[in-house]
Amino acid sequence: MDRRTPLAEDATQPGRSLEPWLNESDALTAALRAGSRDFAEGLGGPTTAFALVRAERLGVAVVDRGGALLFANDAWRQAVAGADLDREAMAAVIANGGRRTVLIDHGPAMVGRSTAVFAAVGLARQWALPEEALSWMEDDRAAAVILVVGALSAAQVLADVCAAFGLTDLQTRVAIGLVRAGDVRGAAAEAGVSYQTARKVAFDAMRRVGAPRITGLIERLVRLSFGVWPQGEAGAAELTDVWGLSVRQASLALRIAEGASRAEAAAAAGMSEATAKKELEVVFQVMGVHSAAALARAVTEARALALITDATHDEAQLHNDLVEPLGLFQRPDGSQVAYSDYGPRSGRPVLILHSSSASRPAPSRLVAALQAQGFRPLSLDRPGFGLSDPHPDRARWRSDPFDAAVDDVKLLLAQLKLKRVDIIARGGAQVATAMAQTAPQIMGRVLLVNPDPASASHTRRRGPVGALQEAYMRHPDLIEGLVKLVASNLSSSQSRRIMLKAVESSPLDLAIFADPRNMADYRRGFRLFATGRISGYVAEQTAIHHWTCPPLSDVGHWRVLLSRHDFLHDPDRTYEVWRDILPQARFDWVEDGSRLMVMSHADLVARTLAEAADPP
Structure with a gap:
């Protein structure tokens, strides 16, 4: 049998595949130290958020030292809707000051829970609250403030998105229909208008949003519904950064969260059901859920958490594993x-x-x-x-x-x-x-x-990371091509394997990665490399070789x-x-x-x- 060397001229060579770097790293390192540049064959050449939820979604109440209401706006009454508040948490805040964050479960009839923050009046005076609430906080009887945000449905957030773009009521109905159905004919049925009317209204909405095509309009609405302002390609990168999702995955998640079946979501997104199944597996993994109902709950709660965080200037200390603060x-x-x-x-x-x-x-x-x-x-x-x-x-x-x-x-x-x-x-x-x-x-x-x-002071290099560093040091002109090779392999299915392979010589680090939380944290740290944003890495890896x-x-x-x-x-x-x-x-x-x-x-x-x- 012909046993090929790791630098052989075929499709398995390092310039075209990551496999030799993962499986034959020691042989590669030895070849690099011997002066080989064969690995360069096939390498590519060099190349040159925020939460959007309308303020009226925020419910505010002011209570006295006995917990009796002095003031509550309509949003607070709607969000609480007869649910039992955590009286113990409220009493602790009134007695000791500070703040407490709790979740209010409304039962199986409602999707998602309300997020509530109890805070002493002195702490909440600096928060971004409605003027009427701030004036009530100056009352001598005021002891604590309660903020509540109900779980926000996809329809509510899409309406907020359309309002942010200044769309009319009819444009909003058609735009939401486009997101749900994926085409103008389906949007017309959703909005209850004729196809001709929906088509004209959709083009008007496209001009206002600045999207050249229907698909671009849908993509921008999807991004912004996840709290990411659409800024060309940067918008897609921000969606990946904050949520860990591609635009296509976010589009599926939004439709599933609205109650669409997998087949309906796939058709609206213009993909096969088999493709949608694979994409949704990634969505469920990233969001840490196992069902469509849990996905809807996670998305709606995360939006509510984002609004609370904005209103309290991060004082609420919300612990939400889904969203990286941006x-x-x-x-x-x-x-x-x-x-x-x-x-x-x-x-x-x-x-x-x-x-x-x-x-x-x-x-x-x-x-x-x-x-x-x-x-x-x-x-x-x-x-x-x-x-x-x-x-x-x-x-x-x-x-x-x-x-x-x-x-x-x-x-x-x-x-x-x-x-x-x-x-x-x-x-x-x-x-x-x-x-x-x-x-x-x-x-x-x-x-x-x-x-x-x-890098020049390293006395040992082992495994895939060591082989890459050896290549970086000896051939700095090829760093960018090598990084692109690695980045192109950072799909969700490959990244775990690459990470485990990189630390296989370290039992302690393998044990750390055995904890799913640590694995997820590490993957969050490098996932934007997969979008091609590698210039910082290239600059620092080039500089570290001669750093003193x-x-x-x-x-x-x-x-x-x-x-x-x-x-x-x-x-x-x-x-x-x-x-x-x-x-x-x-x-x-x-x-x-x-x-x-x-x-x-x-x-x-x-x-x-x-x-x-x-x-x-």
Whole structure:
């Protein structure tokens, strides 16, 4: 039998398939060290949200110290609709201050639950509430405020979407019919008008929305119904970022949530039922549900949670695994930066720096552990990562992407009106050192977790990740082509296999990925790479090979946690490199720690930051 080498000239070669990188990585690494560039054959060349729910959906009530109503608007009365409120939670807030978030179950007759927040009057005065409620809060008898948002049906949200575009009542009916039926004839039947009328109204709606085709109108309505403003291709990327869904999957989810059968949803989306079945399997997996009813409940509740979060400026501390919080702001040149603010606003702000192989979403256990220690976790997509545009000064960014990233950190602090922020680098330690050299005044406590040394200082490379890093170091001109190869294989079915293959030499990391929550968190971190947004990764992987840093002074308050079992780098070599850079910092070894320590030891990471000293 002809046994082919990993660099053979056929369809299995690394430039055309990821399989050799996964299954023959050691042989590839050896070939690369021998000077081979055969892997380049077949590589492609280089290339150059928010919640939308109308304010009147928010129900507000003001109560006195005995829990009696002083004021309640119509939306509150409709949302509560005779349901029993959590009197114990309300009494605790009245007695002790603070806030409590609860879900009100209306029984099987209603889809979804209402989200309620009880808060002391003093806390709620800064929230975005109706003027009438704010005036009642100044009453001497007022003790607490109750916010309620009922589960929002797909029809309600689609109506809100149409209102946001300024569509007339008839245009709204036809537009909703288009989403439900998928074509003008079906929309006419839904709206109760003739085909000719529906066709004319649909074209009027297209002009108002700015969609060149009927399919474009439907796509924009679907995106916005999931809280993502339609901005060309960026809109599709934001839908993936916030919900983990493609536009096609979101379209199916919306129709199923409205009660359509799988066959009806498939026909409206213009796909076969077999294709719809596969897409819905992904939707159910991403949304963490097992039935159409549960999907409808999850979608409607998530929209309600988004409105509560907006109204309370994130103070409600809602824990919803489905939606990654998304904030956007613009740089002075008009380009976009994306960030997440996990709250609460009363916490001590800490910026979590992501690694170059991930983007903004932070591990949920780390977020929870930091919040339990009194912190307010923040995260930021660095230039070219996730939903952040590349840095406007392209030459400077490509030369030193870590230094350029500090500009966005400064802008984030200005956006959030913060003077200083603590730092946790789960990767991204190079950005922390750049901040220390150019903007130390904005840094509070600093904790580096398994910081990466420069690639040239690696003394061991194992497995698929090691083979790719060897290729990056020896052939930096081919990094982008290699990244595209990997990104093209990041489908939901492939990503789990790739992740497990990458850590197969580390039993501790395999055990971490055995927890579905950790696996889901890790996948959230890199899923936007699959949409082709890879420029930040390319810039940082190119720069890391020649990165150096002089010894830093005034870092005696910095802390460094190093794992004894890091499959990617030699821990002793990592210690030597970073001890030279941070001669005054405190280093601690975690004997049972591995590469993914921020997941397995989230409480230790949060506690270490809480115990760290403030800068002098």
